Amino acid sequence: MTSAEPTLSEQRRERRWESRRELIVRAAAEVIAEMGLERATLDAVGDRVGLSKASLYYYVKSKEELLGHVIAHVLAAQEEAMAALTREGMTAEERLRAFCLGHLRSLFADPAGHIAARVALSDIRDELVRRPLRAYMARLEAILADGVAEGAFRPADSRIVRYSLFSALNAVTLWYSPGGPLTLEEVGNQICDLVIDGLREESSP
Numbered sequence: 001m002t003s004a005e006p007t008l009s010e011q012r013r014e015r016r017w018e019s020r021r022e023l024i025v026r027a028a029a030e031v032i033a034e035m036g037l038e039r040a041t042l043d044a045v046g047d048r049v050g051l052s053k054a055s056l057y058y059y060v061k062s063k064e065e066l067l068g069h070v071i072a073h074v075l076a077a078q079e080e081a082m083a084a085l086t087r088e089g090m091t092a093e094e095r096l097r098a099f100c101l102g103h104l105r106s107l108f109a110d111p112a113g114h115i116a117a118r119v120a121l122s123d124i125r126d127e128l129v130r131r132p133l134r135a136y137m138a139r140l141e142a143i144l145a146d147g148v149a150e151g152a153f154r155p156a157d158s159r160i161v162r163y164s165l166f167s168a169l170n171a172v173t174l175w176y177s178p179g180g181p182l183t184l185e186e187v188g189n190q191i192c193d194l195v196i197d198g199l200r201e202e203s204s205p
Helices: 004-035 042-049 063-085 092-109 111-121 127-150 158-175 184-199
Strands: none
Touching: 004 042, 004 063, 004 111, 042 063, 063 092, 063 111, 063 127, 092 111, 092 127, 092 158, 092 184, 111 158, 127 158, 158 184
16 A cells, blocks of 8 residues: 555646646647747746746746647647547548548647647747657558558659648648638548549549
């Protein structure tokens, strides 16, 4: 019993730490939305959650690390959105469509989504920021590879396809207005149609 008590204490401490960092991530999204990506500072984020810069440093060591956490937060939501649209036995085309729609839904479901899209479209190359994106892009690459293996997609440079699709989806946050002539699903389907039509193997004459 005695030996188990420190473990329980550590678990509680870990949960408190994760909960506080989640608040910091959400505050960072709010601050960046208000001040802009360049002008936002750790001091401003700390003020938002009532922490000094020294206390904030316990949770994040730099602005770049904080941006990485914001992106990871959004990517986790995107994974959940895609999982809700995915079922067993789907073709690569169907999975690619689920990827597009899940990606867009999560970008507009949380203020942090717009921030993550803006960072993804920026020229920021810091490893702490880009690492979560690479793991996410690997999922897209696997879908494209499966499409080629199924004979649904023609072989193409996966890097060009990945970044073209990723950029098109993220750029929707720059111009799309909810309540406009198109729903978010219609936008996602049209983007996905353009990509699938470009990848689809031509039928033999």
